[in-house]
Amino acid sequence: MSEKNYALVKVLLLIFLGIWMLFTLFPLYWQLITAFKSAGETNLTVPTFWPDEWHPENFIAVFADKSNFGALIDSFVIATGNTLASLFLGTLAGYAFARFPRQAGGENLSFWILSNRMFPPVAILIPMFFLFDAMPWGTDSHISLIILYLVFNMPLATWLMMVFFRDAPRELEEAAYLDGFTPLQAFRRVTLPLVLPGMVSVGILCWIFAWNEYLFANLFVGSAVRTFTIVIPTFTNGSQTLWNLQMAFSLIAMIPPVTLFILLRRYMVRGLSLGVVKG
């Protein structure tokens, strides 16, 4: 490629990226300014792109109802519980599919598990409700959502962990057997550290799904347990939607996932296992 063409491609790429950024950042910007507006200002026919007056007290107002804070806790418990369960089951299943494909049901079974993830959730909404309602802990509990979300997160975790385990050289485990470690010890000492970055990524994906889920939460829980997603629509004043409070609350709800992401970012860098063999 000549220098001139190269420069042209670079400029086009920058323009494209600029437009892309605009699309992705605009909603965030809108959320932010709306959170600081007064209720009146959010309902103007001609929207303002910068608040006339700043109302930081919106962020306190959302906690007027004390249980709103509890909703964040509930969401956190459910998301974390589900993530741990997904990772535990997904890691074991993924390992089995990667190392013993024939004994573990082969390609078909692993693909069938993944296909569960592709099923439209709405289709199973009602049957699921009745199913969980029949359980001793009912629908309105942490455990019901933790289990329910497994339907979506476990296939994802299984499939991704399978891919990571396939990438982790089998010979390393074999070397550990010859060192004198039992299969379980070898798995813990050698294989698990290798797939840890992948596991962290999977964990974050699962956690964010469970954190953000609305459809099932709205139907299943609401009194004993409330997730923050079902709290957001409750910020209304009669028929008037309080956009500013909704935005303020959702901004607060964004803090945990963003913090999580920043804290775990360095584990998400794949490639620890690159260069293990040869090279």
Next chain:
Amino acid sequence: MAGITLKNVNKIYPSRYGPVHAVKDFNLEINDGEFVALLGPSGCGKTSTLRMIVGLETISSGEILFDGRRVNELEPRDRNVAMAFETYALYPNFTIAENLSFPLEVRGMGEAERKKKIDKIAQIMRLESILEQKPPMLSGGEQQRVSLGRALIRDPDAFILDEVMSHLDANLKFQMLHDLKILHRELGKTMVYVTHDQMEALALADRIAVMDHALLQQAGTRNEVYREPANRFVADFIGEPPTNFFDMLVRRNGNDVNIVSEDGAISFSPPEKLTKVLATNNIDAVTLGIRPQHLGLSGTDGKSCSLKAEVHINEYLGERSILTLKSGNETFRALVPPYTSAKKGETVKLHYAPEDLMLFDAKTTNLIA
């Protein structure tokens, strides 16, 4: 047909840690029809050089000429240079004949003419019997032949080969070396062969350009690089088993010059030619190199000087044996006939011809001649 000239060619890559100078002031003239090997360890800049010749990489400064015509600005496809890679890069779903025909079809060549060309290449590369098979059914050696054939078929001016043998096993490699030699003989095209394997370079090339640390260390015929290496690096890189090196001191006594190890355990007498040079210059520390094949257990073939050493290992290798010897603090190797029965701990006398000694200035590492 083309001769390739590289004039003060430089390649500088920008990087996070500042610019990386991958090729420094490279000057080389490759004659029309010549077979030149570009030899060096990984990371020495040989691949960058090659990519600049082909046009896959821009030239930071200097120029590259094909038959005196500057090609710096030409796109790869306009340079009419064919390149074969380490990986075979064949289309697995097409037969060998189709794989070969592809570069010709792209150029809009008629079917009859294509057939003629394929037959000719197939004959040169011994592919006639496998023309209708598909790549996955072939052995590594066969696939590599097809890949070479495909690079050749469009009749390029020059032919560039990048480590094409590095993953063939020994026997296939040998076969392939022959194939390449015959190919060069039949086509008479300029060929540049990039490799890190000195054996391949010695076997194939009319001339060898040895690179290290972005610099061209020496360009010369097989005998030049083998017998008169420009510096210690070249002497070390070329030859198998590796050249023996000794850190030595020069002792002058009037017109007589001796080369002695620091502990005095080993001494060598330099050839007359070098005695004169050493008597007049003021180099005190030298690195002495002698190839294992130039140390023998008998004093024939002009091996008029000798030294004593203790046998450490006697490795029988079928056609030959390698003795690993110890003398003072030095360990070195000698290549001896396979029937040698010297045992560990035995002291033997090793003979050498003073002409076979290579002396390098310990500071600059350059050959003293």
Next chain:
Amino acid sequence: MARLEVKGLCKGWDFPVLDGLDLTVEEGEFFVVVGPSGIGKTTLLRLVAGLETADAGSIIVGGRDVTRIPPYKRNVAMTFESYALYPHMTVFKNIASPLVARKTDSAEIDKRVSEVASLLQIDQLLDRKPGEISGGQKQRCALGRTLVANPDVFLLDEPISHLDAKIRHELREQFHTLDALRKVATLYVTHDYSEALSLGDRIGVMGSGGLVQTGSPRELFEKPGDLFVARNLGQPTINIIETKIAGKKLESPGASFKLSAKQQNLLNGHKSGEISLGIRPQNVRILQGDEKPGRGHQAFKGSVDIFDALGAHSIIIVDIGGTMITALGSPDAMYEYGQEVTVAVETGSFHLFDTKTGKVL
């Protein structure tokens, strides 16, 4: 400390890989299995290590039948062709791993690891991770991991074939001088015959299914019992000339080879009359100028077909009336394509094989 015995070992997947392989490696013996790639050498090692289960046959280490025992209870150490170092652990931890598995206390681990590391000259690298060291150093580290725990049997899978020539020489020297390796039963697998000849106390040449011939390096190289063995040892490959018995001679297109009385006796009563004549290239040389063939040599006129100078020696392929013969020459010689030359063949060095069975006569 133990000897390794392998009896009638069979293993196959879609096709048999090992078919009744027998092998004994004495305590303190360095046994090298050499054979072309893909012949099942690694499978043999993996079976002995316990990473694969045998279909039939038995593996006995020091009198104990370990055929059905899992790898972590066998006290067998193995290096992998890919080194298989743990990327997330330092060199120290990699080497210490077998000791950790055996629950050795940490002072003892420190001592043993530093001993092994200094033996292998990698003591400076103990804090690095495998990604930060060179190929040769990785191999030393892998070797350290196998050496550290005093196993009963060492299994080494192509430990040096992927390294540069110079490091190969260094490591070969290391294998010769490591007492730890020379004290126990070592099974070493390679496709490089020169490694095998150099290192092996005994060598087994592996063909499809099992070992074709075992013996000392000299036995195998000088008296190959089989065409396969002859072809697989030696570089350049031995000349194999297809001939027919014609009285006291062997005839091939364009050349006839005289035989000594002893060699003629070998041919007595041979049925098919088809003989594969093996001549090592180093027993063939090109005569210079008016030089006459020496005693025990037979001369042939021919023309140079291919000439390769390789630095240490040169290889000349000569066409003697339709039969191609490879000769070894001095590195300084120069020959042109088509040049008329005379080659002298050492008749005493002939290897005679039955073309049909491939066996030596």
